[in-house]
Amino acid sequence: MADNDNKKDDDVQPLFGDFVPGQQDSTQNPMMRAKEMMKGPLPKRFYKDVSIDETLGDDGRLSFRVLLDGRPIRSPAKNVISVPKRSIAEALQSEWNAQKTEINPAAMPLTRLINSTIDGVEVARQAMIDEMIAYLHHDFICYPASHPERLVERQKIHWLPVLDWAEEALGGRFVQASGITSIEQSPIMGERLRSLWANLDIFQLAAVHAIMTISGSSLLVFAFWKGFLDDTATWNAAMVDEDWNVEKWGEDDEATKRRAFRLQDYTAAVLVIEAFRTQADLD
Template sequence: MAGKDTDERVEMLPGGFVPGQRDSTQNPMMRAKEVMKTPLPKRFYKDVTISEDDGGYRVLLDGKPIRSPAKNIISVPRLAMAEALQAEWDAQDKEIDPATMPMTRLVNSTIDGVEEAREAILDEIIAYLGNDFLCYPASHPERLVERQKAHWMPVLDWAEGELGGRFVQASGILAVEQSPVMGEALRRHWQSLDRFQLGAAHVLMTLTGSALLPFALWRAFLDEEAVWQAAMVDEDWNIEMWGEDEEATKRRDFRRRDFDAAALVIRAHRS
């Protein structure tokens, strides 16, 4: 197959999230359903390899680099990221299914849009911090309250020291306002992140509903499993009370794969 055809077929893959927009593309399950409405491209390559490129890494399909939907050549700064991309492309069978490729979707989105939307992403993160769900604990039942405290209070206490302020805890459903000092401190921390770290932090934020949990992961205060458990406290409680729902379980599994891809990016940069 000619190189031009190869590139064009790779570019059929979707980009993923669009920073600053709140529509169906922000929800990984909705995004997958949109993709599944159109026929999947056939696998057209045999070998998936990695090559070094000016301090970065490219994934090659039969010797040709993969490209993003905006036709940018995909190059990532960490070998662990390239290995994850390689594994996703190598795992495709007769068709290329983007729903099974969370790292590919994340990297496409990052390369095509994060740098241009940097300030908008930072603004959204700060807005999330002002309404972080860790500051909205339940008032009952007692077992849920205690479980939330066990997972959330250590993060809040630690973040107060890191950001130089005190978080206001909501009582009931009324919204609370947080000190803008902490938002500006978080912005200063994340202003220096490269586009891959910032894109990953944004994905983690939208998946968990918290700006503090990705911050805790980035600073290695929590590991990945602890972040996921903290984000899933309420959902786990509902499952215990009412049982599992098949569709909800599928959505959760899909979200976890996106979560793991974004967490890998943070971990790869930290190491």
């Protein structure tokens, strides 16, 4: 591929596929995605140089492309990968530079996220927002344990401040329940959250949705997005029950790998949100 001098400037073809946000299937599990990607032989690294260029759009905004030997990379749907923030492009550049003799998509979480963002988020926008609002009704931080006492206290430390803050931010009260009891939250809070997220661009929406699916909580990603929690506190709050089970029963190799992949995907989504964050987002 790199030896073909007749290739056009935009002819770096897609190297791997990915899931579309909002499309429910087993490939949304990062471990499953990684296994699928590694079933066949990995493509060889065919490029020497990874660079970034910038272009000024008709709207006066800059966009940034990652170039492999001067040619832009493409998504699985053959869209040129272009992002609106240099920090995201630089992180993409680092991922491509980090590939040695082979290109391993499982080790490129940001590339996977940006691919799926560009190829699928706009058409799935409404479904993704609907899903994030629906999570409010079964958000796990509204279902605390009733025992043992140490777990109950740990959940309170990580979850109650988020609930108290979110109630004030969204103008309502969250119902809490233990066990398998199903609860319905006030639709007013859901509509307030919808109004805040409705106009996110595709990159921010994809990142918010990714953290929600990784953490299992709309409220935790909302708290991170608004700056109430930092990324470490958000992850720790999402892992309370899992950490408790590991402490009690231990962790097998497969679970350790799954968690590592989830953390990779989480870190990529965090990077995107932080690249866009402004003071207005925190107010």
